[in-house]
Amino acid sequence: MNSIHHDAEYFPDPETYDPERFSEESRNYNPTAFMPFGEGPRICIAQRMGRINSKLAIIKILQNFNVEVMSRSEIEFENSGIALMPKHGVRVRLSKKVPKLP
Ligand code: HEM
Structure with missing residues (x-):
């Protein structure tokens, strides 16, 4: 894939x-x-759950944190697994967002 x-x-x-x-x-x-979830008879049985969980995780992180990418070099990708993964990870700094007063 x-x-x-x-x-x-x-x-x-x-x-x-x-x-x-x-x-x-x-x-x-x-x-x-x-076809991120495959195709045909062996297609992922939890496609909707996977999509919802991923979106929720991104929403929650962006709602609550500022995200700064700390990796300086270009990101290299692993091409041996199913999912696209960075070879050496990606360093990020998360800082808590201060809630705005009403
Ligand atoms: C974003 C999240 C996910 C992605 C990208 C993903 C992707 C995939 C892919 C590519 C396949 C292989 C389809 C094939 O062989 O052609 C697969 C199969 C499968 N996935 Fe997922 N998946 C995700 C989440 C989940 C979750 C949350 C569950 C269970 C709670 C799950 C359960 C399964 C199972 C049981 C199979 C095997 C289906 C079979 O062989 O009949 N997946 N998934």
Whole structure:
């Protein structure tokens, strides 16, 4: 899956971080080639749970913390696993957001 998701035939300019490619208006990839949860009879049984949990985790972190990326060099990716993972992790600094007074 990692190889398909990085194939320029299906995802133009695959190494560029371009979240807009997933928006309805500017979609530029072949949707049948996008299968983060697999496909067919062995497709992930918890696709919805996976999506909801991931979104909630991101929402909660961004609601409560300022996030600063501390890694200085370009991030290298591991290409042996199912999920896309940074080879040496990514160092971030989290600082608690101060709640605004009403
Ligand atoms: C963002 C989170 C997740 C991602 C990206 C993900 C991705 C995947 C992928 C790529 C497969 C392999 C499909 C294939 O073999 O073609 C899979 C299978 C599976 N996933 Fe997930 N998954 C996620 C979350 C979960 C969660 C939360 C659970 C359980 C609570 C789960 C349970 C399973 C099971 C049981 C299978 C095997 C299905 C089978 O072989 O019949 N997954 N998942």
